[in-house]
Amino acid sequence: MNKTELILAINKIKKEKNAVIMAHYYQMGDIQDIADVVGDSLALAQKAAITNANIIVLCGVHFMGETAKILSPTKKVLIPDLNAGCSLADSCPADQFEALINAHPDYTVISYVNTTAAVKALTDVVVTSTNARKIVDSFPKDAKIIFGPDRNLGNYINSVTGRSMLLWDGACHVHEKFSVEKLIKLKSEHPESLVLAHPECIRPILLISDFIGSTHALLNYATLSEKKSFLVATESGILHEMQKHNPDKKFIPVPPNDSTCACNECNFMRLNTLEKLYKCLLNETPEILVDEKIRMKAVKPIWRMLEMS
Numbered sequence: 001m002n003k004t005e006l007i008l009a010i011n012k013i014k015k016e017k018n019a020v021i022m023a024h025y026y027q028m029g030d031i032q033d034i035a036d037v038v039g040d041s042l043a044l045a046q047k048a049a050i051t052n053a054n055i056i057v058l059c060g061v062h063f064m065g066e067t068a069k070i071l072s073p074t075k076k077v078l079i080p081d082l083n084a085g086c087s088l089a090d091s092c093p094a095d096q097f098e099a100l101i102n103a104h105p106d107y108t109v110i111s112y113v114n115t116t117a118a119v120k121a122l123t124d125v126v127v128t129s130t131n132a133r134k135i136v137d138s139f140p141k142d143a144k145i146i147f148g149p150d151r152n153l154g155n156y157i158n159s160v161t162g163r164s165m166l167l168w169d170g171a172c173h174v175h176e177k178f179s180v181e182k183l184i185k186l187k188s189e190h191p192e193s194l195v196l197a198h199p200e201c202i203r204p205i206l207l208i209s210d211f212i213g214s215t216h217a218l219l220n221y222a223t224l225s226e227k228k229s230f231l232v233a234t235e236s237g238i239l240h241e242m243q244k245h246n247p248d249k250k251f252i253p254v255p256p257n258d259s260t261c262a263c264n265e266c267n268f269m270r271l272n273t274l275e276k277l278y279k280c281l282l283n284e285t286p287e288i289l290v291d292e293k294i295r296m297k298a299v300k301p302i303w304r305m306l307e308m309s
């Protein structure tokens, strides 16, 4: 099938099966364009919790599908490619995280949504990059907090809230590799540009940024700004939506340090394709399943986050 036929077929099956397609901003443009909902991790969780659809096709990575399944256990949750994982979630195995928690029994456990269901089941409250600061700030200044798994986000939240949370030493392979040198060069070539960065980036990138926020916050900031040019330090999929909302503005991706490529892409996010989306809707597989005992524990900190957001 060519692209037009694929789009027609996806829309037809979606209607017949009462399915909803949800896509993260890091998906390739074709998938964002066909999705019913395009959003950041928080928006996808919020929409998954209230959808009337029988089937949720989560075009994103595995933990996003798990979060949808945890919140909507009676729905069938599909993902176009089951291998779409997350290096950040992988950097925090549940048994090792549990050992850290057991060694600090009087600590509150705050986990980034980029974690497995098993890690969420060990957690007091989940956060996303949109609400992490607000939720951390809702705890007393002297509260003892374990924050996992992203050390860059954790360091950033510590710096803006004046905390010294105990951090898990994890990171995202995409956000760790933005090149400071290439960003400085781009800034000198485009002095009129503002630098927008996701808080998963390393500290030197954040220090030279004009605005730091979640994917949705970056999109919003660029849309509301009077400036016309932006250097963007997060996965380059977000540029699709930025450009779509702001056809008169210029968005330049900040390159990674390990290649000549101009864009920094998440290889996991990019596993999903229109063709796989079509097959997944047609065959209702691969499906995301979560062990019920884990789900019952993991749902509490996610709902706590949604109530606090």
Ligand code: 13P
Residues within 6 Å of the ligand: 039, 040, 041, 042, 114, 128, 129, 130, 172, 198, 200, 213, 214, 215, 216
């Ligand atoms: P958002 O919370 O901005 O959606 O970020 C998700 C993510 O995976 C960042 O790498």
Ligand code: SF4
Residues within 6 Å of the ligand: 061, 085, 086, 087, 088, 089, 114, 172, 173, 174, 175, 235, 266, 267, 268, 269
């Ligand atoms: Fe995970 Fe990083 Fe990909 Fe986001 S960009 S899904 S944190 S590997």
